[in-house]
Amino acid sequence: MSNFIAEWGNTIVNGLSDTLTMTIITLIITIIIGVPLGILLVETNANGMYPNATLHATLETIVNILRSLPFIILLFLILPITRLLVGTTIGIRGVILPLVVYCAPFLARLIESSILDVDPGIIEAYQSMGISNYKIISRVLLREARSGIIRGLTLATIGLIGATAMAGLVGAGGLGDIAYQYGFQRYQPDIMYTSIVILIVLVQIIQTIGNVVSRRLTK
Amino acid sequence: MVENSNAPLIEFKHVSKTFKGTATTKEVHAVHDVSISVDRGEIFGVIGYSGAGKSTLIRMINGLETPTEGSVKVDNQDITQLKKEPLAQLRHKIGMIFQNYNLLKTATIYQNITIPLKLEKIPKDEIQQRAEKYLKIVGLWDRRNSYPSQLSGGQSQRVAVARALAHEPTILLSDEATSALDPETTSSILDLLKDINQKLGLTIFIITHELDVVKSICDKVAIMEAGNVVEQGRTIDVFTGPKQEVTRQFLGSNDLAGVPASLLAETQKHNHVLLIKFIGNEASIPVIAQLTKQFGVEPNIMAGSIEYLKEQPYGKLVISIENNDQYDAEIQYLRDKGVIVEEVG
Ligand SMILES: Nc1ncnc2c1ncn2[C@@H]1O[C@H](COP(=O)(O)OP(=O)(O)OP(=O)(O)O)[C@@H](O)[C@H]1O
Ligand SMILES: [Mg+2]
Numbered sequence: 012m013s014n015f016i017a018e019w020g021n022t023i024v025n026g027l028s029d030t031l032t033m034t035i036i037t038l039i040i041t042i043i044i045g046v047p048l049g050i051l052l053v054e055t056n057a058n059g060m061y062p063n064a065t066l067h068a069t070l071e072t073i074v075n076i077l078r079s080l081p082f083i084i085l086l087f088l089i090l091p092i093t094r095l096l097v098g099t100t101i102g103i104r105g106v107i108l109p110l111v112v113y114c115a116p117f118l119a120r121l122i123e124s125s126i127l128d129v130d131p132g133i134i135e136a137y138q139s140m141g142i143s144n145y146k147i148i149s150r151v152l153l154r155e156a157r158s159g160i161i162r163g164l165t166l167a168t169i170g171l172i173g174a175t176a177m178a179g180l181v182g183a184g185g186l187g188d189i190a191y192q193y194g195f196q197r198y199q200p201d202i203m204y205t206s207i208v209i210l211i212v213l214v215q216i217i218q219t220i221g222n223v224v225s226r227r228l229t230k
Numbered sequence: 231m232v233e234n235s236n237a238p239l240i241e242f243k244h245v246s247k248t249f250k251g252t253a254t255t256k257e258v259h260a261v262h263d264v265s266i267s268v269d270r271g272e273i274f275g276v277i278g279y280s281g282a283g284k285s286t287l288i289r290m291i292n293g294l295e296t297p298t299e300g301s302v303k304v305d306n307q308d309i310t311q312l313k314k315e316p317l318a319q320l321r322h323k324i325g326m327i328f329q330n331y332n333l334l335k336t337a338t339i340y341q342n343i344t345i346p347l348k349l350e351k352i353p354k355d356e357i358q359q360r361a362e363k364y365l366k367i368v369g370l371w372d373r374r375n376s377y378p379s380q381l382s383g384g385q386s387q388r389v390a391v392a393r394a395l396a397h398e399p400t401i402l403l404s405d406e407a408t409s410a411l412d413p414e415t416t417s418s419i420l421d422l423l424k425d426i427n428q429k430l431g432l433t434i435f436i437i438t439h440e441l442d443v444v445k446s447i448c449d450k451v452a453i454m455e456a457g458n459v460v461e462q463g464r465t466i467d468v469f470t471g472p473k474q475e476v477t478r479q480f481l482g483s484n485d486l487a488g489v490p491a492s493l494l495a496e497t498q499k500h501n502h503v504l505l506i507k508f509i510g511n512e513a514s515i516p517v518i519a520q521l522t523k524q525f526g527v528e529p530n531i532m533a534g535s536i537e538y539l540k541e542q543p544y545g546k547l548v549i550s551i552e553n554n555d556q557y558d559a560e561i562q563y564l565r566d567k568g569v570i571v572e573e574v575g
Contacts, residue, residue, distance in 0.1 A: 136332035136390075139292050140397065141321030142349045150349060154336055230336055230377050 019202050022189060027209060029184035033103055033175045037110040038168055045115040045167070046160075048074070049122025050148060060134075060144045074116040082113045082174045086181065106183040110174055118167040125159025126152055158228040165221025169214050176210075186210050237306055238267035239401065239433050240274075240291055245300035247286050260286040262457040263300070268450075273427050273434045275444040275465070277480060278454030284437040287454070288405050291435065292324045293317055304401070322350060325394025329406040331386040333378040339365070339389050340374040343396050350397075364392040368422065384415035391422060395430070402426070404436045408443060416440070420447050441481065445469075445539050453477050466539050470507050470570055486548050486574065487533040494574065497532070501550040502557060504529075507570040508545050517567045518549065525560050527551050548574070 048070065054060045055067040080088065086109045093100050093108045129152055137147045153160070176187020186206045194203020245264045251257040260283040268274040278284050289295035290302050293309050302309045304320060312320060333342050343361040352360075365371040368388035378386055387407055394402055404423070408416040424447050426432050436443060444451050444465060452462035453476060461468060461477045472478045486494065486505065497503055518529050529549040536545040551560065564571045 130330065130332065132328060132330045132332040133334065135294065136326070136328060137346065137349075139294060139321060139324070139326040139403075140346050140350075141318035142346060143318070146349050150345070151334065155334060157336065228336065230379070 015201065019205070022193075022202070023186075023205060023209065026184060026186040026189040026206060027213075029103065029188075030172065030175050030186045030210075030213075033106060033110065033178060033183060033185060034168065034171050036103075037107055037114060037171055037175075038164075040107070040111045041114045041118050041167065041171070042164070044111065045118030046122055048115060048119035049126065050152075052119060052123040053126045054148070060148070074119060077112060077116040078120070080113075082109070083177055083180070085109050085113050086177065101182045103178075103183045105181050106175075106178040110171065110178070113174055114167055114171050117170060118163060121163030121166060122156075122160060125156040125163055128159055129155040158225040161221055161225040161228060165218060165225070168217050168221075172210065172214060172217075186213075238303075239270045239272075239305055240266070240268040240435065241301075241303040242266040242287075242290075243301045243303070245287075245290065245297045245302055247283070247290065247295060248298045259457050261290075261297075264457075264459045265300075266452055266459060266462065268433060268435060270433055271427070271431055272449050273423070273436065273447050275436045275438060275448030275451045276454055276459075277438055277441065277444050277451060279439060281456075282454040283457040284439075284454055285405055288403050288435060288437045291401070291403055292321050292326060322397050323399045324401045324403060325397055325399040326403040326405070327387065327390045327394055327407045329409050331378070331383075331390045333386060333389055333393075335378055338375050338377055339370060339381070342378070342389055343393050346393065347396060360396045360398070364395045365389075367395065367426075368392045382415070383411050384418060387411065387415075387419055388422065391419075391426070395426065400433060402432050402434045404434065404438075406437055406439070409438070409440065413442070416442070417446065423447060445537060447540060449540065453480055466509060466542055466544065469539055469544055470509060485546075487535040487546050489533045489548050493532070497550050498574075501530075501552050503532070503548065503550050503574040504561075504564075505572045505574050506547040506549060506564070507572075508547070508568075510543055510545075517564060517569055518547075520567070521560060521563060524563060525554075525556050527554060527556075527560060 052067070052070055052074070055063040055070065057064070077085070086106070089109055089112060090100050093105060097104055097108055099105045133151065133155060134147055137151050138144075175183075175185050176190075178185055179188025179191055186209055190203045190206035190210075193199045194206070242264050245261060246259070247261040249258040249260055264287065266274075276284050276287060286295055290297055291304060291309070293312070296310055304324070307316075307320065309317070309320070334345065337345060340361055343365060344357050347357045347360065361374075362371065365374055368391050370385060370388050370392065373381065373385065378389070381389065390407075402423070408419050411419065420443060423434055427434050427447075436448065438444065448465050450463065451465045451468050452459045453468070453474070454460070455476050460474045461472065468477065469481055469483075472481055472483050478484050494503060518531075522528055529551045532548040532550055534545065534547040536543050538544065551557070561571055561573075
């Protein structure tokens with residue numbers, strides 16, 4: 012056991028830290044893009060607060076297209092854009108953009124559905140009190156949708172961790188990469204299983220936290 | 231709002247509202263040529279069947295819906311002409327309650343009162359004072375830390391009333407606020423509204439499909455059918471002298487206080503059956519006694535009921551008079567005494 016730790020401890024810790032770094036950075040950018048996108052999907056719709064058929068149709072199309080591409084395809088498909096925007100297509104820096112492009116539309120859909128779950132009567136009540144649409148969205152809708160939003164975020168984070176496993180393909184490292192390289196290519200099953208167990212535990216922890224927070228916020 | 235006690239507080243002038251059809255739906259004339267005026271301090275009821283256009287009508291008062299024709303004035307301001315900011319200001323002065331309460335599930339009762347006030351930038355200590363004052367008025371100060379899911383329907387509606395009152399409005403709109411409640415809870419909410427009307431001087435505009443709501447609190451009533459207001463006036467006048475058949479149906483004017491149809495048919499073979507309506511409970515019995523004295527007929531009382539229209543007793547009596555040749559004179563005599571007489575056909 013202590014031998015194993017001495018030999019592989021560093022590799023695994025690095026892998027975990029790469030996975031967490033990719034996940035956290037991507038998650039932050041995903042939230043910044045996905046939440047407003049989800050709100051736009053709801054409010055530009057015909058019965059939303061700012062109906063706009065053209066904008067709505069455009070957003071729908073973009074989201075649907077991006078949602079239909081598997082991450083691995085997306086990763087290569089947008090390589091030129093990645094190079095243009097980030098300056099590199101490898102390492103953690105190179106993988107953040109594809110991860111965001113993959114994850115933000117997914118989160119937007121989850122945000123959309125949790126906002127749609129809020130009783131439209133509440134919006135009407137707040138409009139009748141003379142409160143502006145902007146305040147209704149930011150202070151009332153998001154508040155009432157918050158437990159659904161947390162559940163969506165949990166789902167998106169877990170999906171994201173799954174996608175980071177493929178980041179090894181562009182040399183971004185992470186636990187998924189370690190499991191693949193050592194386990195599959197060099198046939199060292201113990202390090203493969205260790206990485207996998209850590210990934211499973213990570214997902215469990217995130218799901219549990221998500222559940223608890225979401226339940227707390229349901230009130 | 232500017233005090234101007236002569237002009238009506240709410241005035242609909244030839245208001246129509248048409249919802250445009252879409253590919254899959256037809257055009258709907260939800261409200262058609264409605265003119266209504268509501269005076270300050272009044273409780274005004276609009277009653278009608280589902281789909282009559284009541285909600286559309288009430289929503290035009292605070293601009294949630296805009297008329298396609300005509301004008302809606304609130305305190306002399308044409309609501310359709312108002313820009314965003316003045317409209318928001320006006321809406322602060324028009325409270326509204328709904329069938330589903332529309333409270334925030336994620337907020338406590340106390341927060342449900344304070345959040346809208348915060349969003350309106352009312353000073354903090356003022357917010358606290360108002361929350362306390364109005365939660366006490368609706369009797370839920372003790373429950374301030376509960377969540378809406380922990381309250382009954384009646385309690386939830388009280389919170390909604392407190393939330394509306396906390397803006398210190400001059401008008402309270404109520405769209406089917408008691409429709410989801412049992413009769414007992416309904417009457418407790420109605421008592422609360424009556425109280426608010428009297429103590430705070432609020433003008434209340436109520437939409438309902440329940441006759442009891444109109445009977446127990448409305449000073450005036452309008453009957454709506456298929457987008458039209460078919461009849462309106464003081465509640466007592468509309469009840470005692472409905473002009474339209476729909477109104478009669480709605481108000482149960484043809485209702486014979488429980489006389490079975492078979493008995494009616496049997497009686498009518500040799501008798502005239504009369505439905506007598508009167509306001510105030512003294513008038514009727516002596517009148518019938520006088521009828522006997524005057525004409526020597528002996529009317530038989532078949533059924534009777536007394537209801538209260540906002541504390542005013544309103545009675546109905548079904549009597550039968552044996553066929554006789556002075557019948558027309560007898561009816562005239564009763565009418566001259568000030569009761570409303572209808573022959574049951
Ligand atoms: N936004 C809308 N778009 C299209 N049609 C509408 C809209 N709102 C209401 N209507 C239609 O207008 C008519 C009147 O509706 P309204 O809700 O005012 O009736 P109501 O008297 O309040 O009925 P209820 O007692 O069921 O609440 C109905 O035929 C309804 O389908
Ligand atoms: Mg309605």
